[in-house]
Amino acid sequence: MKLRWLRDQRGSILLFTTVLVVPLMLIIGGLALDLAYYGTVDDELQRSMDAAALAGAGKLGFDDSVFPTVRSFAQNYASINHFKSGTISLNLNTANTPTGNIVLGIWNAGTFTPSLDGSKVNAVRCQYSTTVPTSFLRLIGLNSLSAAASAVAVSNPPITPGCGTPILPIAVVPCAFKDAGTGAFNNSNGCGTGLSWISSNKICNNSPGSPQSCNSAAWASLDGTNWTQQQIKDAITNAGSANPACNVTVGAGQNTWTDNGMVQPIFNLLRDTFTTKRTSTLAGGDITRADGTVIYQAGWGGWETGVMLISTSCPPGPITGSKQILTYSKFVVTQIFDQNSQCIVKPNMDPQAAPYCGTKDPSLRAVFGYFRCDQLGEVATLDPVPRAALATRLRLVR
Numbered sequence: 001m002k003l004r005w006l007r008d009q010r011g012s013i014l015l016f017t018t019v020l021v022v023p024l025m026l027i028i029g030g031l032a033l034d035l036a037y038y039g040t041v042d043d044e045l046q047r048s049m050d051a052a053a054l055a056g057a058g059k060l061g062f063d064d065s066v067f068p069t070v071r072s073f074a075q076n077y078a079s080i081n082h083f084k085s086g087t088i089s090l091n092l093n094t095a096n097t098p099t100g101n102i103v104l105g106i107w108n109a110g111t112f113t114p115s116l117d118g119s120k121v122n123a124v125r126c127q128y129s130t131t132v133p134t135s136f137l138r139l140i141g142l143n144s145l146s147a148a149a150s151a152v153a154v155s156n157p158p159i160t161p162g163c164g165t166p167i168l169p170i171a172v173v174p175c176a177f178k179d180a181g182t183g184a185f186n187n188s189n190g191c192g193t194g195l196s197w198i199s200s201n202k203i204c205n206n207s208p209g210s211p212q213s214c215n216s217a218a219w220a221s222l223d224g225t226n227w228t229q230q231q232i233k234d235a236i237t238n239a240g241s242a243n244p245a246c247n248v249t250v251g252a253g254q255n256t257w258t259d260n261g262m263v264q265p266i267f268n269l270l271r272d273t274f275t276t277k278r279t280s281t282l283a284g285g286d287i288t289r290a291d292g293t294v295i296y297q298a299g300w301g302g303w304e305t306g307v308m309l310i311s312t313s314c315p316p317g318p319i320t321g322s323k324q325i326l327t328y329s330k331f332v333v334t335q336i337f338d339q340n341s342q343c344i345v346k347p348n349m350d351p352q353a354a355p356y357c358g359t360k361d362p363s364l365r366a367v368f369g370y371f372r373c374d375q376l377g378e379v380a381t382l383d384p385v386p387r388a389a390l391a392t393r394l395r396l397v398r
Contacts, residue, residue: 041132044083045149049126052078052090053153056102056124060155067104067121068094074102074126088128102126107154123154161328163246166239166277167306168270168333169232170197171220171258174326175314176371190371192289194296194352195331198366217367218260218319220308224250226257232266239305240273252327256308260319262365270367271336275344277303278333287332287370296370300349302332304372330372337366 056074071092078088093100098114105114107123115121129148176190197217221227222235238244250256280301287296310323335353336344343357353368
């Protein structure tokens with residue numbers, strides 16, 4: 001009788017439940033605390049990488065002389081954005097290895113590629129990994145958790161195109177660079193695209209005699225004012241000089257004044273300058289489309305210049321009045337058709353000009369050329385054609 005209580009099992013489940021549940025609740029609560037802490041650290045790391053990438057990209061000038069500043073700003077912004085486990089110290093990665101903390105490269109079609117050519121950069125990627133110490137997870141052998149974050153920021157082109165390439169007072173439409181369906185002028189498809197700027201009673205599809213108007217380009221001021229004929233002539237003369245002055249004072253995001261009429265005295269000066277400046281070969285080699293297709297060979301010659309891309313509808317319609325500048329692009333003038341002397345370059349090597357070279361039309365004047373798109377002064381290179389090079393603002397893309 002005295003030992004009956006030893007054999008009595010009533011209430012034993014409550015006893016075992018009390019013994020097990022309390023530690024289990026402590027473990028689950030501890031696990032939740034560890035995971036919550038880990039989630040906070042992860043969010044803070046991501047915010048820090050976002051800030052670092054934006055800070056670095058904001059200093060890109062698309063010239064390797066600014067790369068130390070880019071890396072310094074990215075490193076500094078990471079360090080002042082602390083996280084719970086301490087301070088983030090990014091290595092400067094001056095060798096630009098893909099595994100480094102600060103990597104300069106090219107953002108194109110949703111992919112970041114570390115730049116193999118230090119002068120061709122339009123994006124900064126900041127990445128960092130660390131370990132987060134645990135508390136209760138140590139009970140099951142997890143002393144720490146790995147945490148990592150990465151961000152890529154792309155930069156807009158600098159305001160002005162800099163010096164080194166003669167800038168013609170010509171604005172061209174960006175339709176070849178337009179993303180299908182989005183309305184944004186930020187793809188690379190226009191690289192290598194031919195452009196025909198023809199007197200206003202013709203069209204741009206190489207079909208002489210059509211009544212539809214051709215408005216693929218326009219005269220434009222380089223200082224944003226409503227230009228006079230003399231100002232445009234002075235700009236062409238400067239572009240044709242041995243050492244062109246840096247006379248462009250308006251750039252990406254600002255406005256220029258346009259007029260698509262073929263003003264005869266201006267056209268005559270452009271024709272004569274082209275005749276003088278055209279070289280038998282192109283310094284930049286063949287002109288290729290974004291897909292690598294060669295559409296104009298270097299041996300055919302041309303005049304390498306810079307022109308501004310302006311914001312227009314597509315098709316553009318008349319190009320007159322104030323227009324916003326998207327960026328500048330290197331443009332190779334390959335042929336000019338004059339109503340008196342026909343095609344200036346003989347024999348004609350430009351396929352897009354071929355239908356016109358045998359035409360005798362006193363009302364016809366035309367300029368033909370191709371977008372080369374590679375580095376133009378301080379403007380972002382489009383070789384190998386990062387799609388963000390025509391962006392109008394700094395932004396995170398990943």
